[in-house]
Amino acid sequence: MTRSEKTNPNSRSDTRETSEDDCALSKAVCVYLARVGFPAKQWPGMKLRPNVKMKSDETRNRCFLEMNLLGDGRHVFAAAIDYSDVESKLLVRRTRMPDMKYAILIPDGAADDPLPELDNRTPLEAANTPNMDEVARLGVLGTARTVPDGFESGSDVATMSLLGYDPAKYHTGRAPLEAAAQKIPLAPTDWVFRCNLVTVIDGIMKDHSAGGISDADARTMIHDLERAVQVPGLEFHTGVSYRNLLVYRGSENFELATRPPHEILDEMVSRHLPKGIGSDMLQSIMQHSQRVFAGHDVNRVRTATGHNPATQVWLWGQGHPPAIPKFADRFGVNHGAMITGVDLLRGLAVLLGWDVVEVPGMTSFHDTDYAGQGRATCAALDRFDIVVSHIESPDEASHQADWKTKVAAIEAIDEHVVGPVLDKLRSGDQWRLLVLPDHPTNIATRRHGYAPTLFAMCGIGLAPGGSTAYSEAQAVRGQTISEGHELMAAFLGK
Numbered sequence: 001m002t003r004s005e006k007t008n009p010n011s012r013s014d015t016r017e018t019s020e021d022d023c024a025l026s027k028a029v030c031v032y033l034a035r036v037g038f039p040a041k042q043w044p045g046m047k048l049r050p051n052v053k054m055k056s057d058e059t060r061n062r063c064f065l066e067m068n069l070l071g072d073g074r075h076v077f078a079a080a081i082d083y084s085d086v087e088s089k090l091l092v093r094r095t096r097m098p099d100m101k102y103a104i105l106i107p108d109g110a111a112d113d114p115l116p117e118l119d120n121r122t123p124l125e126a127a128n129t130p131n132m133d134e135v136a137r138l139g140v141l142g143t144a145r146t147v148p149d150g151f152e153s154g155s156d157v158a159t160m161s162l163l164g165y166d167p168a169k170y171h172t173g174r175a176p177l178e179a180a181a182q183k184i185p186l187a188p189t190d191w192v193f194r195c196n197l198v199t200v201i202d203g204i205m206k207d208h209s210a211g212g213i214s215d216a217d218a219r220t221m222i223h224d225l226e227r228a229v230q231v232p233g234l235e236f237h238t239g240v241s242y243r244n245l246l247v248y249r250g251s252e253n254f255e256l257a258t259r260p261p262h263e264i265l266d267e268m269v270s271r272h273l274p275k276g277i278g279s280d281m282l283q284s285i286m287q288h289s290q291r292v293f294a295g296h297d298v299n300r301v302r303t304a305t306g307h308n309p310a311t312q313v314w315l316w317g318q319g320h321p322p323a324i325p326k327f328a329d330r331f332g333v334n335h336g337a338m339i340t341g342v343d344l345l346r347g348l349a350v351l352l353g354w355d356v357v358e359v360p361g362m363t364s365f366h367d368t369d370y371a372g373q374g375r376a377t378c379a380a381l382d383r384f385d386i387v388v389s390h391i392e393s394p395d396e397a398s399h400q401a402d403w404k405t406k407v408a409a410i411e412a413i414d415e416h417v418v419g420p421v422l423d424k425l426r427s428g429d430q431w432r433l434l435v436l437p438d439h440p441t442n443i444a445t446r447r448h449g450y451a452p453t454l455f456a457m458c459g460i461g462l463a464p465g466g467s468t469a470y471s472e473a474q475a476v477r478g479q480t481i482s483e484g485h486e487l488m489a490a491f492l493g494k
């Protein structure tokens with residue numbers, strides 16, 4: 001670029017003389033535009049100059065770029081770009097697209113393997129999902145490995161990844177994330193444990209959720225357990241359904257291996273009890289709960305009405321509170337909201353500095369108000385720059401090996417959440433939509449899977465990749481993201 005071509009006579013770039021800098025800058029802008037989804041051929045070189053304003057800052061190796069992409073004075077795109085080493089270190093400090101809306105829809109555990117009951121199709125492939133298929137057709141379909149090596153597959157690790165945070169760096173345990181949701185004040189030295197109400201029959205883990213026990217029943221039982229267990233520094237906190245927490249503020253140290261109860265379904269629990277330093281205390285609380293819950297009124301009613309009783313608590317998912325940078329600081333997208341029926345994701349939202357939007361009638365099971373969640377997600381897009389809407393029901397159906405309910409849940413999500421949100425976004429013109437299960441949950445094993453999960457994203461700057469349906473088989477032929485936490489930057493165009 002030469003001086004005569006500069007378009008903003010008032011910018012400090014006019015005082016610059018070095019044409020090498022200009023060349024590097026021009027290249028940096030092209031590389032950057034390609035990265036955010038505007039291929040150079042679509043925006044050839046610097047021919048956008050009438051709408052491009054640039055100025056360098058004092059360091060001379062960073063530019064602030066403002067582009068009017070559609071030439072209408074409204075669609076201004078701004079970024080700060082470090083072009084000191086264009087080839088290897090193009091760093092985007094901050095990107096701002098006024099009015100840009102991002103929506104992420106998470107049908108938890110929806111991905112699966114082909115099932116004989118479904119003519120060797122997966123539940124997503126068997127379900128009627130015109131809207132998810134449309135997202136796949138409009139944009140990019142692929143797979144992302146959201147559970148890194150060495151981690152147990154679960155929504156804590158997988159959701160942290162898909163929100164752009166490397167679990168290897170930020171994950172301290174599942175329970176501390178849920179404690180954040182309940183806004184339980186924690187010191188860095190405190191420990192938090194997940195305290196599931198579970199059903200163990202004849203020494204076998206039959207149900208990690210005690211039949212999806214109600215909040216009221218859970219409260220009664222946890223309260224009775226708390227009165228019976230007298231260990232200094234222990235506090236029980238009830239959550240949603242079977243998902244309760246135990247906080248330990250005492251002096252005991254822990255170095256523990258624990259197992260999630262949903263990972264040991266139909267197995268002998270004696271092989272999976274907490275092991276390591278401090279495990280005696282946990283085992284004694286679990287044994288204590290067996291005595292308190294045996295013959296409990298709540299269990300008598302549950303058994304008489306055909307529901308799984310809560311035979312004991314199961315302690316796992318322990319950790320200290322994590323230190324997680326705010327989403328706005330990390331990605332430059334300011335106002336975020338989370339819509340979910342589970343505390344784990346509420347907690348992540350709190351740690352990210354996001355609002356949590358509550359929807360009456362939303363549960364983690366197939367009885368949830370899908371349409372209510374769809375409406376709430378659309379409404380939140382008016383108020384927030386990025387909205388994550390998480391639906392737990394396909395995961396719970398998978399843990400129960402209930403493929404019919406899983407297919408029905410996927411169809412309900414497609415009709416009542418994905419469809420309305422896609423319509424809502426299309427009524428504007430600067431948006432991106434990402435649809436992905438956090439992890440697979442396999443009907444065949446009733447457990448979370450470790451295979452990379454499928455994702456589809458569409459919207460401004462994302463060209464169709466040739467996929468025709470939201471299907472695991474098609475996704476493996478699409479884009480591969482081996483570090484799941486890198487998907488967020490690709491989605492945001494950072």
Ligand SMILES: [Zn+2]
Pocket residue numbers: 109262395396399441448
């Ligand atoms: Zn699950």
